[in-house]
Amino acid sequence: MNEAGMTAAGVEAARSGTVRTPDGELSKVKIAASGVRVYYGEKQALFDVSIDIPERAVTAFIGPSGCGKSTFLRCFNRMNDTIDIARVTGKIELDGRDIHDPDIDVVELRARVGMVFQKPNPFPKSIYENVAYGPRIHGIARSKPDLEEIVMRSLQRAGLVDEVKDRLAEPGTGLSGGQQQRLCIARAIAVNPEVILMDEPCSALDPIATARIEELIDELRENYTIVIVTHSMQQAARVSQRTAMFHIGHLVEEGPTDMMFTNPREKRTQDYITGRFG
Amino acid sequence: MSVSTIQASVEWTTKATAAHRRRRHAADRRLRLYGIAAISLAIGLLAILIISLIGTGHKAFVQTMVRVDFPISSERVQPENIAAGNFRGVVSDALSAMFPEVVGPPELRSLGQILTNNTQFMVRDAVIADPSVIGGSVTLRVPASDPFDQLNKGVVSRDIPESQRRVSDQQIGWFDRLVSEGRVSTPFNWGLFFNADSRFPELAGLAGAIVGSFYALLVCFLISFPVGIAAAVYLEEFAPKNRFTDLIEVNINNLAAVPSVVFGLLGLAVFLGWFGLPRSAPLVGGMVLALMTLPTIIIVTRAALKAVPPSIREAALGMGASHHQMIAHHVLPLALPGILTGTIIGLAQALGETAPLLLVGMNAFITSPPGGVMEASTALPTQVFIWADSPERGFVARTSAGILVLLGFLMVMNAVAIFLRQRLERTW
Numbered sequence: 001m002n003e004a005g006m007t008a009a010g011v012e013a014a015r016s017g018t019v020r021t022p023d024g025e026l027s028k029v030k031i032a033a034s035g036v037r038v039y040y041g042e043k044q045a046l047f048d049v050s051i052d053i054p055e056r057a058v059t060a061f062i063g064p065s066g067c068g069k070s071t072f073l074r075c076f077n078r079m080n081d082t083i084d085i086a087r088v089t090g091k092i093e094l095d096g097r098d099i100h101d102p103d104i105d106v107v108e109l110r111a112r113v114g115m116v117f118q119k120p121n122p123f124p125k126s127i128y129e130n131v132a133y134g135p136r137i138h139g140i141a142r143s144k145p146d147l148e149e150i151v152m153r154s155l156q157r158a159g160l161v162d163e164v165k166d167r168l169a170e171p172g173t174g175l176s177g178g179q180q181q182r183l184c185i186a187r188a189i190a191v192n193p194e195v196i197l198m199d200e201p202c203s204a205l206d207p208i209a210t211a212r213i214e215e216l217i218d219e220l221r222e223n224y225t226i227v228i229v230t231h232s233m234q235q236a237a238r239v240s241q242r243t244a245m246f247h248i249g250h251l252v253e254e255g256p257t258d259m260m261f262t263n264p265r266e267k268r269t270q271d272y273i274t275g276r277f278g
Numbered sequence: 279m280s281v282s283t284i285q286a287s288v289e290w291t292t293k294a295t296a297a298h299r300r301r302r303h304a305a306d307r308r309l310r311l312y313g314i315a316a317i318s319l320a321i322g323l324l325a326i327l328i329i330s331l332i333g334t335g336h337k338a339f340v341q342t343m344v345r346v347d348f349p350i351s352s353e354r355v356q357p358e359n360i361a362a363g364n365f366r367g368v369v370s371d372a373l374s375a376m377f378p379e380v381v382g383p384p385e386l387r388s389l390g391q392i393l394t395n396n397t398q399f400m401v402r403d404a405v406i407a408d409p410s411v412i413g414g415s416v417t418l419r420v421p422a423s424d425p426f427d428q429l430n431k432g433v434v435s436r437d438i439p440e441s442q443r444r445v446s447d448q449q450i451g452w453f454d455r456l457v458s459e460g461r462v463s464t465p466f467n468w469g470l471f472f473n474a475d476s477r478f479p480e481l482a483g484l485a486g487a488i489v490g491s492f493y494a495l496l497v498c499f500l501i502s503f504p505v506g507i508a509a510a511v512y513l514e515e516f517a518p519k520n521r522f523t524d525l526i527e528v529n530i531n532n533l534a535a536v537p538s539v540v541f542g543l544l545g546l547a548v549f550l551g552w553f554g555l556p557r558s559a560p561l562v563g564g565m566v567l568a569l570m571t572l573p574t575i576i577i578v579t580r581a582a583l584k585a586v587p588p589s590i591r592e593a594a595l596g597m598g599a600s601h602h603q604m605i606a607h608h609v610l611p612l613a614l615p616g617i618l619t620g621t622i623i624g625l626a627q628a629l630g631e632t633a634p635l636l637l638v639g640m641n642a643f644i645t646s647p648p649g650g651v652m653e654a655s656t657a658l659p660t661q662v663f664i665w666a667d668s669p670e671r672g673f674v675a676r677t678s679a680g681i682l683v684l685l686g687f688l689m690v691m692n693a694v695a696i697f698l699r700q701r702l703e704r705t706w
Binding site for chain 2: 082108
């Protein structure tokens with residue numbers, strides 16, 4: 001590691017704007033964060049976090065409870081702006097543009113960077129309306145058949161279309177937990193985002209629903225950049241290509257997933273993975 | 279490793295535990311009894327109110343009517359100008375026909391007092407409606423005047439000495455003859471709902487008051503609903519959290535507790551004095567009521583907005599909805615059931631308010647329902663107030679009847695609010 005605390009891979013990434021994925025491929029950097037600090041009032045929650053998120057791959061944030069991974073995730077679509085006492089400093093760039101630039105419309109940012117939450121939260125509207133809402137307010141659909149096509153395509157990509165195609169008018173809240181979460185994913189991809197942020201999407205679901213969502217994430221990564229926060233290391237190992245480990249607001253280590261789990265550099269990573277704490 | 283001592287297991291059958299159990303059961307029973315006593319007291323008082331109202335008021339829901347045949351002679355009434363006909367004479371003829379032995383103006387006048395004062399106008403209206411009866415006769419059921427109405431209903435006792443009664447023995451004798459001829463009946467008093475106010479209790483009704491209250495509530499709703507919701511949405515969603523907005527919030531809560539008569543004084547000084555709006559108009563009454571209902575609606579709307587789960591807001595924001603879109607598309611529709619319920623309850627409260635309406639003059643004595651919001655009018659609670667003050671015996675029962683009608687409207691409105699709340703309530 002050099003004086004700035006960056007690894008050789010990190011230096012390479014910073015110079016070329018790329019990240020090496022486990023396959024050895026060089027992938028473009030979708031989101032570049034450097035020196036990010038988050039304060040909740042007087043309390044500092046994140047300390048100088050810097051990381052590059054490769055595009056069209058799954059990056060997992062792991063770490064014990066309260067370590068700041070969800071807070072950091074929410075920085076990427078500026079959801080922390082909705083919290084009055086939260087203050088974010090540092091630079092976060094999406095495709096090279098600083099997302100805190102005053103020229104950036106936060107509403108458009110959130111259409112490009114979608115989010116799926118921990119507890120499924122479909123709107124109390126019909127299934128069709130849930131998925132159609134995003135395209136409608138962003139003016140993505142040009143006509144009604146167009147909108148219908150977008151809705152069906154999103155439901156299909158989310159793996160939900162077979163189960164709901166005859167009951168699109170029924171309320172979204174009437175589905176099971178796993179189906180609701182897939183509906184939320186369909187809703188997120190209906191606006192054609194580039195990045196999907198997932199904040200512990202499976203923690204409220206049973207193992208079978210979890211497995212389906214993980215399958216879905218694997219399919220989605222062909223088209224979308226995915227960042228997933230998870231408290232399950234096994235899930236991170238199954239699903240992600242790069243993993244970042246957080247601990248009390250610090251980014252302890254990050255790298256290709258298989259390397260992180262088989263040969264971590266930091267002792268804290270090693271301890272967390274082997275279950276010594278967290 | 280410390281050694282934990284094993285506690286002796288609890289003995290459930292000793293005298294001490296039995297006494298403890300008895301005390302606990304006694305405390306449970308006492309608490310239940312307090313609750314039952316409180317509810318019984320509340321229901322008991324309400325029952326006393328309703329029963330006493332029904333007791334004094336039920337008589338006002340029927341009206342003594344007398345069936346009289348009125349000969350319409352062509353001497354008294356000309357077809358070319360019916361309205362100018364001598365209908366007083368027609369009524370006189372009818373009475374003479376029924377009581378041929380009564381002659382002389384003083385006795386005839388005494389006899390005529392059995393029927394309501396407006397009998398001649400009722401006959402006139404019947405002839406105007408059907409001019410073909412000129413030359414023949416028309417049979418009408420006309421209300422008996424108030425003293426005889428009370429006599430027939432048994433409110434006025436026949437045992438009181440004649441000098442202390444409004445009806446003389448001779449009149450009672452005539453009236454009893456009408457009864458024995460089967461001309462007297464007591465059908466349901468529709469006039470209570472469809473007639474406007476009148477000097478004469480037998481003709482007085484709540485129509486003017488009901489229409490006046492309706493207009494006033496309409497104005498109140500049209501002002502307070504949009505203003506209240508907009509203010510609440512701003513305070514809850516957009517206003518920065520600082521000392522100034524805290525001050526506003528405290529003031530709004532205090533306004534909800536201000537005595538209503540103060541709003542009446544405000545209306546008198548500002549709406550009538552400064553703005554120069556017409557006195558007794560439902561417009562002014564509605565504006566004053568709107569001032570009173572506004573704090574209620576604001577408080578209720580804020581509570582309903584707070585009750586929308588943050589997960590819905592986050593989901594909307596995460597999709598790229600702007601703050602305004604989130605509120606308009608998601609938060610407000612979900613808060614609407616609560617807002618509606620609170621609004622109906624606020625309007626029901628406004629319906630029963632008397633003091634502010636009195637101060638802006640909505641106790642005008644008008645004999646026809648108002649045609650619009652700018653005409654002088656009265657309202658249900660103020661009408662009851664006027665009747666309570668009137669000396670005629672018939673108004674005693676009508677006051678209670680008016681209160682019952684007002685309570686009826688209030689119960690219907692509250693029932694609608696409860697029904698709406700149950701139907702529209704969502705579980706997340």
